[in-house]
Amino acid sequence: MQSKFEPKIGAVSSKQWSTLKGTEFPFSEHNYLNALEESSCVGEESGWLPCHLTLWEKKQLQGAVCLYEKYNGYGEYIFDWGWANAYEKYGLNYYPKLVSAIPFTPATGLKLLVHPEADTSNVRKKLLEEALLCMRSRNCSSLHFLFITGEELPVFESMGFLIRHSFQFHWKNNFYQDFDEFLGSLKRKRRKEIIRERRQIQQQMIKVEVLEGEAILVEHINYMYEFYLSTSEKKWGRPYLSKDFFSRIHQTMCNNLVLFLAYVDGDCVAGTINFKNGKCLYGRYWGCKGNFRSLHFELCYYQPIEYAIRKGISLFEAGAQGEHKIQRGFLPELTYSAHWLEHPGFRSSISKFLEEEKAAIDQGIEEFTPHSPYR
Numbered sequence: 108m109q110s111k112f113e114p115k116i117g118a119v120s121s122k123q124w125s126t127l128k129g130t131e132f133p134f135s136e137h138n139y140l141n142a143l144e145e146s147s148c149v150g151e152e153s154g155w156l157p158c159h160l161t162l163w164e165k166k167q168l169q170g171a172v173c174l175y176e177k178y179n180g181y182g183e184y185i186f187d188w189g190w191a192n193a194y195e196k197y198g199l200n201y202y203p204k205l206v207s208a209i210p211f212t213p214a215t216g217l218k219l220l221v222h223p224e225a226d227t228s229n230v231r232k233k234l235l236e237e238a239l240l241c242m243r244s245r246n247c248s249s250l251h252f253l254f255i256t257g258e259e260l261p262v263f264e265s266m267g268f269l270i271r272h273s274f275q276f277h278w279k280n281n282f283y284q285d286f287d288e289f290l291g292s293l294k295r296k297r298r299k300e301i302i303r304e305r306r307q308i309q310q311q312m313i314k315v316e317v318l319e320g321e322a323i324l325v326e327h328i329n330y331m332y333e334f335y336l337s338t339s340e341k342k343w344g345r346p347y348l349s350k351d352f353f354s355r356i357h358q359t360m361c362n363n364l365v366l367f368l369a370y371v372d373g374d375c376v377a378g379t380i381n382f383k384n385g386k387c388l389y390g391r392y393w394g395c396k397g398n399f400r401s402l403h404f405e406l407c408y409y410q411p412i413e414y415a416i417r418k419g420i421s422l423f424e425a426g427a428q429g430e431h432k433i434q435r436g437f438l439p440e441l442t443y444s445a446h447w448l449e450h451p452g453f454r455s456s457i458s459k460f461l462e463e464e465k466a467a468i469d470q471g472i473e474e475f476t477p478h479s480p481y482r
Contacts, residue, residue: 108162108169108170108230108233109163109164110162110163110233110237111160111161111163112158112159112160112161112174112241113157113158113159113161114156114157114158114159116137116140116141116144116157116159116173117145118159119137119161119171121138123168124137124168124171125137126168126222126223127168127171127220127221127222128220128222128223129216129217129218129219129220129221131384131385132214132216132217133363133383133384133389134209134212134216134382134389135173135209135216135217135220136360138355138356138359139209139356139360140209141355141359142352142355142356143210144157145351145355146349146351146352147351148210148211148349149210153181153182153347154178154179154181155177155182155210156175157173157174158205158241158245159171159172159173159174160174160234160237160238160241162230162237164225167222169221169225169230170219170221170222170225170230170234171220171234172207172218172219172220172234172238173208173209173220174206174238175207175208176203176204176205176245176247177202177203177204177206178203179202181345181347182210182211182347183208183253184212184254184427185213185251185253185254185273190448190453190457193453194248199450199453200248201249202248203245203247204247204248204249204250205238205241205245205247205249205250205251206250206251207251208252208253208254210347211347211348212391213275213426213427214254215254215256215424215442215443217255217256217258217259218252218253218254218255218256218259219231219234219259219262221234228262231262232266235262235263235266235268236266238250242447242449243449247449248448248449248450249446249447249448249449250446250447251445251446251447252268252444252445252446254442254443254444255444255445257443259445260443260445263445267447268445268447269445269446269448269457269458270444270461271445271446271464271465272441272442272443272464272465272468272469273441273442273443273444273468274439274441274442274468274471274472275424275427275428275440275442276425276429276430276432276433276437276438276440277424277425277437277438277440278408278412278415278422278423278425278436278438279421279423280415280416280419280420280421280422284416285416286409286412286416289412289416289436292481292482293436293480293481293482294480294481294482297436297480300434301409301435304401304404304405304409305401305405305409307400307401308401308402308405311371311399311400312371313369313370313371313376313399313402313405314369314371315367315368315370315405315410316366316367316369316370317365317366317367317410318366318367318368319362319365319366319383320361320362320364321361323357323361323364323366325354325357327366327368327378328353328357329350329353330368330375330378331353331366331378331380331392332350333394333396334377334378334379334392334393334394334395335392335394336394337394337396338392338393338394360382363382364380364381364382365380365381365382365388365414366378366379366380367379367406367410367411367414369399369405369406371397376395376396376397376399376402377393377394377395377396377397377399377402377403377406378406379393379407379410379411380392381411383420386419386420386421386422387421387422387423387424388411388414388415388422388423390407390411390423390426391426393407407425408425408432408435408436408437411423411425412436425437430475433475433478433479433480434478434480435480436480436481439471439475441472446461
């Protein structure tokens with residue numbers, strides 16, 4: 108197999124890319140990655156330089172990894188600032204590093220993309236070998252695969268990568284017939300809180316509109332971009348995504364999008380954008396121009412849960428962080444990342460740190476158990 112490194116996803120045709128298992132994950136789709144690049148959301152200015160790895164057998168794409176040379180730790184959601192500081196303290200360069208992740212997207216999906224007719228084990232191993240060679244040829248300190256699937260863990264472990272645990276709060280559909288049945292599965296206190304919060308939406312005369320596919324118009328995407336900017340400003344964050352990016356995903360990924368928009372007296376005051384694929388729904392960005400009681404919970408949790416039940420979606424990932432999700436039906440789930448540190452001393456130290464971190468995370472998840480909202 109011949110390996111290539113591409114500075115743009117567009118160097119690989121969308122048709123070839125979509126033959127790989129894992130590209131059905133909406134954030135690994137050719138259209139999504141291309142929208143990030145063509146809108147300049149990734150590139151030299153953002154510190155995400157694409158160098159996508161592809162494996163070919165003659166003219167057939169056998170495997171691929173989305174790779175980025177990174178010059179900062181922004182937009183990753185698996186935080187390694189302490190590692191970078193330690194390198195600096197000892198006069199070593201942590202940046203550049205090589206990262207396989209979907210920029211600005213803390214969602215779990217396959218990172219080692221393989222053609223379904225290829226030898227999966229062989230191609231995965233070859234992809235990791237080539238990625239390590241790339242790391243060394245570019246004088247990177249390390250190689251990181253973020254938000255990998257449990258299915259991929261064995262190959263990373265067999266290749267000597269250090270496995271890091273983290274966790275998020277996910278909602279799972281227990282074959283509910285409707286939202287009321289979901290409520291009935293909760294403890295009385297939690298059920299009453301959700302009913303109270305949803306009643307507040309009615310009391311404020313807020314109307315919610317659910318839009319997907321061709322029903323999503325340019326004006327709706329423009330609303331979402333403004334809401335995205337307002338949230339970034341409120342959190343003193345950097346808006347990674349541009350209006351051009353929102354426009355591109357609207358044009359090329361409309362069938363993957365689900366919008367929940369809130370209106371007061373005909374004025375759109377808040378919204379959230381979600382991505383769907385198969386049995387999974389992923390909540391991404393939210394924003395609001397005003398102060399409304401419980402509106403965040405309604406648009407980011409209850410409406411998507413209601414939508415997931417209606418559509419038979421089995422998993423809803425509402426994004427990173429947020430212990431407040433527990434009382435609204437979400438439970439902690441382990442997430443995984445894999446890391447290769449080239450420096451033997453730091454590799455040893457970070458390996459010990461990760462084992463301690465895993466134990467702390469396991470204990471933390473155990474402590475959440477008594478607080479489960481379910482009966």
